[in-house]
Amino acid sequence: MELEIQKTESIEGVIKAPPSKSYTHRAIIISSLADGKSVLKDPLLSEDTLASLKACNSFGCDIKEKENDCIVNGTNGILETPEDVLDLKNSGTTLRIMTTVSSLAPNYAVLTGDSSLRTRPxxxxxxxxxxxxxxxxxxxxxxxxxxxxxxxxKGGKTDIKGNVSSQFISSLLIAAPYAENPVDIHVKGDFISKPYVDMTTDVMEKFGVNLDYDKKNNSFHVEPQAYKGRNYTIEGDYSSASYIIGAAAALESNVRIKNLFKDSKQGDKQILDIVKDMGAEVNFKKDEVVIRGHGKLNGVEVNLDNAPDLLPTVAALGAIAEGITIIKNVEHARFKETDRIHTCALELSKLGVNVKENEDGLVIKGGATGGTVKSHGDHRLVMALSLVGLKVGNVRIENASVYDVSFPKFPEGMKELGCKINQI
Incomplete structure (x- = not known):
C-alpha cells in the first residue's frame, strides 16, 4: 500500500492521541509476571505490542482482549517454556525485554524476528x-x-553501558524482582534515553515493586519480590502524537489532542518544546494539548539524546522550515528499525532537501518539494515524511502500511483533522 499526500492549507479539530506503545509493552509484560489479575485499560494493540502479548501468552500467561481492555491473569513469575521458537516480528522492545524475562522459564527459549530485527545488536x-x-x-x-x-x-551484580540501548536496562530491571538473589545494575558511561527507563520504573512501582536508584552512581538495586495485579490505564503516546503535533505546527491550525499528560515521564514530550521553538503556539489543558500553527516554521538546533524516536519528525519539520535545523546527539537512532539518521537523509534528499549526515545527527536546510520516497519498512519514517507532503504537496510514500506498527489508524485520524492523505 502507498500513501499519497497533497498540500493542505489548514487543519482543525479534536483527536485522541494513540495509547503509548512504550507503556503498553511494559504494562503487558509486567502484568503477565504479576500475582493476580490485571485489567489494562486502553492499551495500544498494534503489530509491535501484539508481539509482546503473544510472547507472554507463549510463556503461559492468559491474556484476553475485551473491548478496549486487556484482561491479564498473571503468572506470579512462574513461566512455562514456549513450545516453539518465538517470532517477535519487528519489535525491538519485545526482543530486548523478553530476553531477560525468558530466563524465568525452566528450559531453553529462542527469540527471533524479521530480517530487520535480526540486525539488532x-x-x-x-x-x-x-x-x-x-x-x-x-x-x-x-x-x-x-x-x-x-x-x-541467579541475580548478583552487573554493569551495562548506558549509551547503546535503554531497553537493555529496562530488560534487566523488569525481570529482576524474580531473580533468586538481589540484583544490582550499574549503568556505565552516558545514560542516554533515560526517560524510557523512568517509564519502566514507573510501571514497576505502579504494580507494587520497590527499587532503589542511586543517581550519583547511576545504579539500581532490586530485592526479590513480586508484582501485584491491578487495574492500569495506558496514557497517550507522545511519539505517535508527534506527527499530529508536527502537522499542526507546520500548517494553519487549531488542534486539540486529548490523552497527553503534562507530567508524563515520556522523553518524547520534548516535541512540544521543539515546535514551540519553531514558531507554533502550545498550550496545556487537563490531560490534553492545544496546538495552534501559523503556517510557518523556523529552523532550530535540537539535542535528541533522550528522545531518539523524534528524529524523523524533527527532520521532516526541518525540511519544511525556513533556515537551518541541526539535530545532534542521536547516534543511537542508527540502531532502530533502520539506521534512521541515514534513511532520513536519503529520503529527504529525494524531496529536494539539502541534508548533511553527521555521525550523531543531521544538518537540514529547508526547501522540500514533492516526489516519491520509500519507507524502508520503518513506521516512523512513513508518518514523518507525510508531514512534508502536507506542506509542499505531491509526495508519494511506497510500502507505507508499516505505520500499523505503532499508529494503526494514522491516515484516518489525520484525515479527520482535514489532512489530504489518501491510501492507494
Missing part, C-alpha cells in the same frame, strides 16, 4: 546477563538474533 545485554547467572547467547555468534536463553536467573 544484543551483545551488551547478553554480557550483562552472564554476570547475573543467566546463560543467553546469539545462535549465529554475531551478537544478534536469534537469541537462545536458558532458564535460571
Amino acid at each position: 544484543m551483545q551488551d545485554l547478553l554480557d550483562a546477563l552472564e554476570n547475573l547467572g543467566v546463560r543467553a547467547f546469539s545462535l549465529r555468534g554475531n551478537g544478534k538474533p536469534p537469541i537462545c536463553i536458558k532458564g535460571g536467573f
Whole structure:
C-alpha cells in the first residue's frame, strides 16, 4: 500500500492521541509476571505490542482482549517454556525485554524476528546477563538474533553501558524482582534515553515493586519480590502524537489532542518544546494539548539524546522550515528499525532537501518539494515524511502500511483533522 499526500492549507479539530506503545509493552509484560489479575485499560494493540502479548501468552500467561481492555491473569513469575521458537516480528522492545524475562522459564527459549530485527545488536545485554547467572547467547555468534536463553536467573551484580540501548536496562530491571538473589545494575558511561527507563520504573512501582536508584552512581538495586495485579490505564503516546503535533505546527491550525499528560515521564514530550521553538503556539489543558500553527516554521538546533524516536519528525519539520535545523546527539537512532539518521537523509534528499549526515545527527536546510520516497519498512519514517507532503504537496510514500506498527489508524485520524492523505 502507498500513501499519497497533497498540500493542505489548514487543519482543525479534536483527536485522541494513540495509547503509548512504550507503556503498553511494559504494562503487558509486567502484568503477565504479576500475582493476580490485571485489567489494562486502553492499551495500544498494534503489530509491535501484539508481539509482546503473544510472547507472554507463549510463556503461559492468559491474556484476553475485551473491548478496549486487556484482561491479564498473571503468572506470579512462574513461566512455562514456549513450545516453539518465538517470532517477535519487528519489535525491538519485545526482543530486548523478553530476553531477560525468558530466563524465568525452566528450559531453553529462542527469540527471533524479521530480517530487520535480526540486525539488532544484543551483545551488551547478553554480557550483562552472564554476570547475573543467566546463560543467553546469539545462535549465529554475531551478537544478534536469534537469541537462545536458558532458564535460571541467579541475580548478583552487573554493569551495562548506558549509551547503546535503554531497553537493555529496562530488560534487566523488569525481570529482576524474580531473580533468586538481589540484583544490582550499574549503568556505565552516558545514560542516554533515560526517560524510557523512568517509564519502566514507573510501571514497576505502579504494580507494587520497590527499587532503589542511586543517581550519583547511576545504579539500581532490586530485592526479590513480586508484582501485584491491578487495574492500569495506558496514557497517550507522545511519539505517535508527534506527527499530529508536527502537522499542526507546520500548517494553519487549531488542534486539540486529548490523552497527553503534562507530567508524563515520556522523553518524547520534548516535541512540544521543539515546535514551540519553531514558531507554533502550545498550550496545556487537563490531560490534553492545544496546538495552534501559523503556517510557518523556523529552523532550530535540537539535542535528541533522550528522545531518539523524534528524529524523523524533527527532520521532516526541518525540511519544511525556513533556515537551518541541526539535530545532534542521536547516534543511537542508527540502531532502530533502520539506521534512521541515514534513511532520513536519503529520503529527504529525494524531496529536494539539502541534508548533511553527521555521525550523531543531521544538518537540514529547508526547501522540500514533492516526489516519491520509500519507507524502508520503518513506521516512523512513513508518518514523518507525510508531514512534508502536507506542506509542499505531491509526495508519494511506497510500502507505507508499516505505520500499523505503532499508529494503526494514522491516515484516518489525520484525515479527520482535514489532512489530504489518501491510501492507494
